[in-house]
Amino acid sequence: MIVILKQGITPQEKDKVRDFLTEKGFIVKEIVGQQDTILGAVGKVSIDPRTVELLPGVSSVVPISKPYKLASRELKKEDTIVHVGKVSIGGNRVAVIAGPCAVENYDQIMTIAESVRESGAVMLRGGAFKPRTSPYAFQGLGEEGLKLLKKAGDAFDMPITSEVVSPSDVKMMAEYVDMFQIGARNMQNFELLKEVGKTGMPVLLKRGLAATIEEWLMAAEYLMASGTDQVVLCERGIRTYEKATRNTLDCSAIPVVQKLTHLPVIGDPSHATGIRDMVAPMSLAIVASGASGIIVEVHNHPENALSDGPQSLYPSQFRKLVHDIQALCPVVGKSLERVPRKTVIAEQAGKEEKKNEQSVTAAFQGVRGAYSELAVRRAFDESVGVLPCHTFTDAFDAVSSGNAKYAVLPIENTLGGTIYDNLDLLAMHPELTVVGEVQVRIQHDLIVLPGTQLEDIKKVYSHPQGLKQCRTFLEKELPDAEQVAFFDTAGAAEFVAKTKDKSIAAIAGAPAAEYYGLESLRNGIESDASNYTRFYILSREENAGIYRSQAPLDKASISFSVSDESGSLMNVLHLIADKGVNMTKLESRPIPGKPWEYLFFVELQLPDRGTFDTLCEEMKEKTVTFRVLGLYASAIE
Ligand code: PEP
Ligand code: MN
Numbered sequence: 001m002i003v004i005l006k007q008g009i010t011p012q013e014k015d016k017v018r019d020f021l022t023e024k025g026f027i028v029k030e031i032v033g034q035q036d037t038i039l040g041a042v043g044k045v046s047i048d049p050r051t052v053e054l055l056p057g058v059s060s061v062v063p064i065s066k067p068y069k070l071a072s073r074e075l076k077k078e079d080t081i082v083h084v085g086k087v088s089i090g091g092n093r094v095a096v097i098a099g100p101c102a103v104e105n106y107d108q109i110m111t112i113a114e115s116v117r118e119s120g121a122v123m124l125r126g127g128a129f130k131p132r133t134s135p136y137a138f139q140g141l142g143e144e145g146l147k148l149l150k151k152a153g154d155a156f157d158m159p160i161t162s163e164v165v166s167p168s169d170v171k172m173m174a175e176y177v178d179m180f181q182i183g184a185r186n187m188q189n190f191e192l193l194k195e196v197g198k199t200g201m202p203v204l205l206k207r208g209l210a211a212t213i214e215e216w217l218m219a220a221e222y223l224m225a226s227g228t229d230q231v232v233l234c235e236r237g238i239r240t241y242e243k244a245t246r247n248t249l250d251c252s253a254i255p256v257v258q259k260l261t262h263l264p265v266i267g268d269p270s271h272a273t274g275i276r277d278m279v280a281p282m283s284l285a286i287v288a289s290g291a292s293g294i295i296v297e298v299h300n301h302p303e304n305a306l307s308d309g310p311q312s313l314y315p316s317q318f319r320k321l322v323h324d325i326q327a328l329c330p331v332v333g334k335s336l337e338r339v340p341r342k343t344v345i346a347e348q349a350g351k352e353e354k355k356n357e358q359s360v361t362a363a364f365q366g367v368r369g370a371y372s373e374l375a376v377r378r379a380f381d382e383s384v385g386v387l388p389c390h391t392f393t394d395a396f397d398a399v400s401s402g403n404a405k406y407a408v409l410p411i412e413n414t415l416g417g418t419i420y421d422n423l424d425l426l427a428m429h430p431e432l433t434v435v436g437e438v439q440v441r442i443q444h445d446l447i448v449l450p451g452t453q454l455e456d457i458k459k460v461y462s463h464p465q466g467l468k469q470c471r472t473f474l475e476k477e478l479p480d481a482e483q484v485a486f487f488d489t490a491g492a493a494e495f496v497a498k499t500k501d502k503s504i505a506a507i508a509g510a511p512a513a514e515y516y517g518l519e520s521l522r523n524g525i526e527s528d529a530s531n532y533t534r535f536y537i538l539s540r541e542e543n544a545g546i547y548r549s550q551a552p553l554d555k556a557s558i559s560f561s562v563s564d565e566s567g568s569l570m571n572v573l574h575l576i577a578d579k580g581v582n583m584t585k586l587e588s589r590p591i592p593g594k595p596w597e598y599l600f601f602v603e604l605q606l607p608d609r610g611t612f613d614t615l616c617e618e619m620k621e622k623t624v625t626f627r628v629l630g631l632y633a634s635a636i637e
Contacts, residue, residue: 002062002075003039003052013057014039020055027225031076040076042069042225066260068217070224071231076262082230084179084202085159086339087122089232090264092430094329095293095337096322097161097266099125101308102138103145111300113152115315120322122339123179124149124158125295129165130307131185138306146176153178157339161204161295167195174199184209184236184271187219197226204232204295206268210239213253217261233257233265234295235286237272246274246311249282254289264292270311276302279313280321287328293337296321330428331593333625337431338401362537363387363395363404369512370490371440375535376408378438396425399538400432406539406547408438412585413533416465422536423589426629427559427599429538434557434630435547436537443531444470445520447493447506447513452521457481461492462507470507473525481505493518534635544630551633555584556604556612560623561597568622569600575618581607599625606631 003017014030017039021028026041036059041052049061066072081090089095098121103109113124128145130138141148146162153160159178164170165186173180179202186192187208196203203223207216220231235254237247249272257265267286269279283294299305299312313321326336362384364372376386387404389395399407409422426432444466448457459482460467460474466489467474474483486492492506497516505521506512513520536557539547562568576583585603590596606612612631620626 001041001049001052002064003041004059004062005037005039006057006059007036009037009057013055017052017055017058021052027070029070029075029229033077038075040064040070066217067214068221068261070229071217071220071261071263073260073262078262080229080231080262080264082202082232082264084123084161084230087159087337089266089337090292092334093292093337094287094325094334095123095266096121096325097123097125097293097295098298098318099149100127100299100305101270101297101312102127102130102140102306103149103162104141104306106148106151108300109148109152110155112298112315113156113158115300116298116318117156117158119315119319120326120336120338121318122158122337124153124156124160125181125297126152126160126162127307128162129169131163131165131183132307143172143176146173150176164192164196167192170195170199174201178202179204179230179232182206182219182223187211187216190222193219193222194226197223197228200228200230202230202232203228204234204266206234206236207238207250207253209247213256213260217257220261220263231263232292233261233263234268235265235272235291236268245272245278247272249273249285251285251289254286254291258290266293266295267291268295270295270297270308270313274308274311276311276313276317279311280317280324283321284324284328287325287334288332290332294325333430335400335429335431360406361385361387361404362406362408363389363398364408365389365392365395365410366488367490367494369493369508369515370488371442371509371533372408372410372535373490374509374511375410375438375440375533378440379408379436379535379537380406392421392425396429396432396538399540400429402540406435406537407432408535408537410533411437411536413442413465413531415469415528415531418587420587420589423587423601424592426536426538427589428592430627431540432538433541433544434536434632435539435544436632437555437635438535438537439635440533440535441531442469442526442533443509443524444489444507444526445510445513446470446473446522446525447496447508447518448504448521449496449500449502450517450519452502452505452519454478454521456502457505458503459484460505460507461486461495463487463489463492466492466507469526469528469531472527473522477522490515536630537632553631553633554606555634556606556631557629558602558604558616558619558627559599559629560602560619560626561591561599562623564597572600572619572622575615575622576602576604579607579611579615581605581611581615601629 021041025045026043029040098116103126126149130140161179163181181204184206240248269282297312298318302309302312362376395407398404461484464485489508490512493508493512496506582605587601588598
C-alpha cells in the first residue's frame, strides 16, 4: 500500500509511522516525489488501512492494485534513474551498452572495448558464464573472463556488466561487475534473484524467453524486495511461432512497461533478432519506442567469435548505428548518454585548464577575448577555467559530455534578436538545464597594433554585425577604409595581431585588444549604445545545483509543443495570463523531423513556487510535450 504523508509531518511522526509498519511485517520504502512524500509498504501481511490512516502525519492510504508493488508506477510516479558508475540509465537518456557476447581473451576484449568506447558506448558488456543451449558449446572463461572484462572497463573508463548464472557466484562476481546481468533463461530463477537483489547493486534484468510482462515485472519485484532499487529491464525478444528471426522483438512491450513501472527499460536487438543485418534497424525501433538504451553485441572478428558471431556487429557498423541513434534521439525527446573519459577530459578541456589545474570549466563559442568570454567572467570568478569552442554545437557537446561543467551561450541580442541556433540546440539537449543568465553590454572598440594612427587604416575587419553596428563611426571617421567581414569579432582582433600589419584594424571588444596585445584606438564606437547580449548558463541536470548565484530565482524558461488544432496555443497562454504571471519572451521553432510542427519557448517572471508548480501541472495537461528548461536568477547589468 501507499501511505501518503501530510506536508507538515514531523520527523518523529514519520519514524512512528515507519516503525508501526515495520513491526507489522512490512518492507517500508520512503519515496520523495515532486508533490508528496510517501511510504511504500509491501509484504505478505495485510492490515486494515484505516489503522494506518489514523496515525498522526498520515494524509491517506491507497492500495496498490498490481501484484508487483515496489516496481509499480502507482508507488513511484517519477522515472527511476539507475546509476552505474558515472553512467545514468533512465529518464530522457539513451545509454548504449556494447561489447562481445563472451569475453574470449585479452586482445579481443581490449580491442572491442576501445572501439565501442570511441564510437559512443558508455558501458561494456561481455559474458564470462554463458548459459548455452548445448553443453558442448563454449561456456565462457568464468572468473578469468571477469578479470579481463574489468581490465578493459578500467582501461577505457566504462562500467561493466556480465551475466550471473548461479547464486553461489554472486559474491565473487560483485567484486568485478558494476551491474549484474540476469539472463533470459534465469529470469524466474528466484533464488538467484534474491541473492543478486541482496547486494543492492544495479541489475540488468532480461525478459524471459516466454515471459509475460507481468511475470517480468514480478521478477523485478523479487530483486527489489531483496534489497536493490537499481533495476534496468531489458526486452530481448520472446518466443513466438516465427522462425525468420531468432526471437520476436516485442517493441510494444517498451511503452507498455514504461506505463506500468518507474524502472528504465532498454532493448537488446542482438538476441532479439540473431541476425547482424537486423540489429541496426531494430536498435532504432527500440529507441523510437521510447527505451532508455540498447545493449548490443559487437565483435572485431565476428566470423571467428566463440559465441553469437552471426548477430555481432562489425565495429564500423556499430559506429554508424550510434550516429543514427544520435540523430533519432531529438525526435523522441531523448539525448544520447555521454560520459567523458578520464584521460580524454584532460586532453580536451584545453591547455588553459591543464596549465592552471582548474577543475571547473565553462565552455563558450569563439576565440579568447570574445564577448562570450566576457559573459563567462561575468558569471564566474577567476577560479573557473574557460574552454573556447569553435561552434555552438561544440560548446553544447562540451557541457553535455562533461568536458565542461558549464556552457555560456548567447540567446538574444537587443538589436539582432534571438539566436535561434542556440534555442534549437537546447531543444536537442534535454539533459541540460538553464542555471543562470548573464547580460553583457556590447561595446565595440577600434582595435589596432600599438602605435597605429587612424590615417594608417585601410581595412577594417569584424563580424558583419560588428561592422553594421559601427556604421556611423566608419562612415564619418574611416570613409575610405574597406570593410571586411570576418567570422567573429575577437577572431578579427587575433587576425590583426597575427598579420602585424598597421594598415588593418578590427572591431571587437576591449578584452580582445588586451588578450592579443593590441590597442584600442577608439572606444565605444557602436552607433546604438543600448546593445546588449543575454547569455544562458547551461549545465547538465545533475550539476545544476552546483551553480550558486547569490540572487534569488526569479525567472523560468519553458518549452512545449501543442496539438495541431484551433486555439491550442491560446489555451496554454491563457493559463499563464490567468495566474497573473508575466511572460517576458515567446518564440516558436520548427521541430526537426516533424514538418510543420513547432516548439514554443517561453520565459516567465517566476511567481511563488506553489503557483509555478500548479501552472506547470496545468500546462502539462494542455500540451503535447512540456519541459522546464530551468529556474534561475535574472541577469542585471
Ligand atoms: C547475453 O546477453 O549474452 C544473453 C545470453 O542474453 P539472453 O539472456 O537475453 O539470451
Ligand atoms: Mn550473446
